[in-house]
Every structure is written in C-alpha cells, then in structure tokens.
Amino acid sequence: MRDTGFPRADAEHDFLRARRRQVLSRLATWLRREPDDVNIMLPYHEVVDALGFLSERRIGLRVIKLDTIVGSVDRGRDFDRRFRPTSGRVRERWERLALATRRGESIPPIEVYRVGELHFISDGHHRVSVAHAARLSTIDAYVTEVRTKLDPGGIRYRGDLIVKDYRRLFLERVPLTGQSRAAILVTDPWDYAQLGEHVEAWGFRLMQDEGSFADRATVAARWYEEEYLPVVGMLRQADMIGDRTETEAYMWVASERYRLIRTHRWDDEVLQAVRAGQR
Structure with missing residues (x-):
C-alpha cells in the first residue's frame, strides 16, 4: 500500500489502484483468449452441489491463507477471483475499511466455509479485498468445515464443476x-x-x-x-x-x-x- 501520511487520501488511492488492476486483469484475460470464468469467483452452492453435500461443523476461529479463498456464498458479482472490486458500487465501504486498516483499528474476523483446502466467504468480502490490496498473506476467520462426497481437488474454475458433477452422478450409479x-x-x-x-x-x-x-x-x-x-x-x-x-x-x-x-x-x-x- 502507498503511504503519503494522509490515511484518507491513501485509502482512496488504494481503491482506485485495486479497480485499475481488476480492469487490466480482465483485459489481459481477453487478450490471452482465456476462459471467461478465469477471473470469476467460484459460487459456493454450485461447488457443494457438484461435489455432493454430506455434513458441516463449525470449528471456530482460525488463521487462513488469503490465496485459499476462492469463492463466495452470495457476493460474487462485486469482486473478481482476486477480490478486486468489479465496479464503484462497493467504494464507500471499501475505503472506510481501508482507512480503518491504515489507522491500525481492530477489524473483525471474516466468516467462511471450508471445502477441502478451499474457502468460500459468507461474510467479509470487503475485508478480504482490502487485505489483498494491503498484500497481506493471511486473515482471521470463523470457519465452518463442510464435508462432501467428492474431493474438491482439481477445481480451479467454474467450468471444472461440470466434470465434478458428472463424476459424482457416475459414482452414485x-x-x-x-x-x-x-x-x-x-x-x-x-x-x-x-x-x-x-x-x-x-x-x-x-x-x-x-x-x-x-x-x-x-x-x-x-x-x-x-x-x-x-x-x-x-x-x-x-x-x-x-x-x-x-x-x-x-x-x-x-x-x-x-x-x-x-x-x-x-x-x-x-x-x-x-x-x-x-x-
């Protein structure tokens, strides 16, 4: 994060920088002719449906790696896969959290579902986005562990869910x-x-x-x-x-x-x- 000594102005610059990176990433994806879903968050419910839900249990507060957070329960449209803002819609709250982070204020833990080694946010999208912008590697989170019929290994993009879904159906038959x-x-x-x-x-x-x-x-x-x-x-x-x-x-x-x-x-x-x- 850039630091000019004026936290509010720096928080504003942080948001604009994150937005610029999101736009450039989307352009690079288009130029490389990569799949459309390469920068899209994985939808939690689609992942669990494809893998087959078995059970869940709350395991409490943990420190998790930011790069294991790959999806969202219900806020996928506001941020991309790297939790960069996809529009100015979240700017006010984002900058407020960035300012609090710069001032060293206490930020509540996020809440996530854990599926294998992957994490999906149910609360705290803005906090994760700000943490990425600050180049942090970990974040505090209340974790609910979800067990599924299939191992989520190999899931990178939304398109991978199709293979998992068909494999789950095959193994039921x-x-x-x-x-x-x-x-x-x-x-x-x-x-x-x-x-x-x-x-x-x-x-x-x-x-x-x-x-x-x-x-x-x-x-x-x-x-x-x-x-x-x-x-x-x-x-x-x-x-x-x-x-x-x-x-x-x-x-x-x-x-x-x-x-x-x-x-x-x-x-x-x-x-x-x-x-x-x-x-």
Whole structure:
C-alpha cells in the first residue's frame, strides 16, 4: 500500500489502484483468449452441489491463507477471483475499511466455509479485498468445515464443476470404492455418463447370465475386477493406451469392439480387430 501520511487520501488511492488492476486483469484475460470464468469467483452452492453435500461443523476461529479463498456464498458479482472490486458500487465501504486498516483499528474476523483446502466467504468480502490490496498473506476467520462426497481437488474454475458433477452422478450409479474409485478418470464430463450406461448394461448381462440379482455395489466391484482391470491390462501390453487416460482407452476399445465385430467377449482377436480398424 502507498503511504503519503494522509490515511484518507491513501485509502482512496488504494481503491482506485485495486479497480485499475481488476480492469487490466480482465483485459489481459481477453487478450490471452482465456476462459471467461478465469477471473470469476467460484459460487459456493454450485461447488457443494457438484461435489455432493454430506455434513458441516463449525470449528471456530482460525488463521487462513488469503490465496485459499476462492469463492463466495452470495457476493460474487462485486469482486473478481482476486477480490478486486468489479465496479464503484462497493467504494464507500471499501475505503472506510481501508482507512480503518491504515489507522491500525481492530477489524473483525471474516466468516467462511471450508471445502477441502478451499474457502468460500459468507461474510467479509470487503475485508478480504482490502487485505489483498494491503498484500497481506493471511486473515482471521470463523470457519465452518463442510464435508462432501467428492474431493474438491482439481477445481480451479467454474467450468471444472461440470466434470465434478458428472463424476459424482457416475459414482452414485457405479459406487466404486478405494483404489477402484480413484482409478476411473476421464477428461470429458459426458464420458462419465456414457460409462455409467455401459457399466449398468454390463451388470444387466451379468445378472441374466447368472440368473440372480446383484445390487449396484456388487455390479461395480465385479465390473472393475472382472472387466475393467483385465481389459486395461491387455491394452497396456498391446501399447494401445496412447495419450488417453486408461479409462478413456477402455471406453474407446469397448465401443470399437462392438462396432467392428458385434461381441462382448475379450481376447487377442478382439484387440487385433480394433487395432486393424484404426488403420
């Protein structure tokens, strides 16, 4: 922060500087042709809906890193991802807090929800914005910890929520656990929907063959052990994974297998037919 010895004037300059940085950041994003959501705060409710809410508990006052605050419960339009003001709408209150900070006055802790390592503000947007402008690295916060079905790891932008949402729905249909759960990864969110359909069809054929009912958890476990792992192993040996994830390679070869030779079996002949179909 600039310091001229006149706190009120400095607070005004602080706001104007923060606004200028926000405008320049938006321009740089446009020039680099980056996604529109790169500078947008993550909406708390959309994140939790995508990940699947389980529970929450208040854990009290903590010191948190400013750069872990990535979203808001309800004030996303007033500040960008780095909590720079997006308009002059918040100027009066912002400058009042900046002035209090410069005078060394006590500033109340903010309130946040914690999802994994990410924090979302429910109260204190202006305080965080002023703290960023002052180049602070931490801030006091009352924290409510939220548990979700999926880990929020990998969420950077709003667009990432689509992948998380489809993955959550897939795992509700195909309730894999442990290592098998972690192994299933695709980059296109729609692939999760297609894979869910595929596993359910596999489970239906299994029940028909064996003449007995199997619940979703049983189908998921048996599909992974009896279908997915052996096929991925064959694809590795045949050097047919390529630049896909293993799950994407499995989906591709399973689709090609049926398209080319109309079978659900797996053997070397199937892989040879699929490989020949690439040429």
